[in-house]
Amino acid sequence: MRILSIHNEYLIKGGEGESRRAEVAILEKYGNSVVSYVENNTKVAALSNVSVGLRTLWSNEAYSYVRKLLKEQKFDVVHVQNFFPLISPSVYYAAQAEGVPVVQSVRNYRFLCPNSLLYRDGHVCELCLKKTAKIPAIQHNCYRGNKAASATAASMLWLHNQLPTWSKIDRFISVSEFVKAKMVEGGFPANKITVKPNFVFPDPGLSAGKENYIVYVGRLQAEKGILLLLKAIPKLPTSIRVKIIGEGPLVPEVMALAENYNVDYLGKLPLTDTYEVIGKAQALVIPSVWYEPFGRVVVEAYAKGTAVIGSRMGGIPELIDDEITGYIFENDSVEDLVEKIHRVLSNKDMAIQMGLRGRAKYLNEFTPESNYEQLMAIYNDVVR
Structure with missing residues (x-):
């Protein structure tokens, strides 16, 4: 074809x-x-x-x-x-x-929302979801915080909704x-x-061993929940390390926290290096506070045999078998996130078994x- x-x-x-x-x-x-x-x-x-x-x-x-x-x-x-x-x-x-x-x-939600996220000003927003004319997006400067750019994105949807x-x-x-x-x-x-x-693709393969840390991989932007993770880190036991991979506007906040806590900010890594860090982690955290459409990094973690802790947002719960391949925590709850991280890190054998079940899920559903x-x-x- x-x-x-x-x-x-x-x-x-x-x-x-x-x-x-x-x-x-x-x-x-x-x-x-x-x-x-x-x-x-x-x-x-x-x-x-x-x-x-x-x-x-x-x-x-x-x-x-x-x-x-x-x-x-x-x-x-x-x-x-x-x-x-x-x-x-x-x-x-x-x-x-x-x-x-x-x-x-x-x-993403480009066909429904001018900024494609159904998220603005720190919260989920569905004001434009059922509207042909996406006027609220212009009123709230939803696309790049710019009224003219928001009007352009909204006009594109209005025009093609009419046609x-x-x-x-x-x-x-x-x-x-x-x-x-x-x-x-x-x-x-x-x-x-x-x-x-x-x-x-290709299959990165099962990781050979685990180390005592959790990992975040993704853009360092508010909707990805990185600020929620940063709030959780000071509440974790000092023995737990957190590795953060990615780039974006919230890099300064990540680096500031890294100065005083067990945080390794690794920046943007090549994909093979990212897979290696994911594979050695006891768990990957995906703390999104928007309607995450899928969460590709979850499947990457499963391919490496790593458990996943994810928020109850968007398509994430479709990927995680709660208490089997990882844990789902309540959206925007720092306390629940801390509790789920501690639960995984306090039982290495359980984390390994969750990761192996995640690997089986990858082989069954995501090859x-x-x-x-x-x-x-x-x-x-x-x-x-």
Whole structure:
């Protein structure tokens, strides 16, 4: 099968980009041909605000480029991973004009919320969820704290809610049942949404041993719950070390805490080094305070045989078998997070067994092979 993969890379690479690269790799491994059209947000700095705003609404460049590709080469499917902000929904029209079915991955809430998070000012926000015109996002400066940028993002959704744009997508691929439920709540048809989880490729392999620490891996931003973890650290026994991997605006807060507590801030590490740190940890903590759509790092921890402690938010509870592969703690509860960390760290044998059960869950649910079968079933369905 020939697939055109379309993606707009963010400045700070995260799980979305890794998930796309894994999909491309597994498709090519099994003999499919994948052509990638990728824009990068590093281009934004060289463009005027007006140019970025217009491209967000409708990119003639992307439309023309994609239509030219589809004319010159035969493709079976166009798979859009992320179109915001430089590619725009214009690519759906290009695909339809050339008679090629479209699949759209849904790894955040971009179709429902101008900032894609359903989160603002330190709390979950659903004011725009069911609205065609996302006026609250403009009122609250939801996108990058900027009214003009928020108006642009809101206008993009309003415009394409008015046009038959979303109907040009043959299938949405949601990363979790939670995200699918929010899409349906926001007015999208359930029968056009298929749930397919993220996966890890290649398999990083089971870790050989454990050390006395927990690890956080992710962007250092408020919605990821890093501030909640920082509040919990002073309440932990002094024997417990915490390793933090990632980058983002809250680096100063992490480094300040590291000066007085058992915290190792490791910055941004290569993926292989990150896997090694995850594998030696007794547990990985994912303390998100927003509706985390999936939590790719949970699957990475399972692949390495590491238990997971996660908040009861978004798609995270779908991944953790409570008291079996790890623990779910109550959202925004420092006390419950501390209690669950202490419970894992005080019983190394139990942590090891949880990690092994997580490894079994990975092998049963999140291998590249099983994910490939699910993805190809979706492609074949829309082609038919």
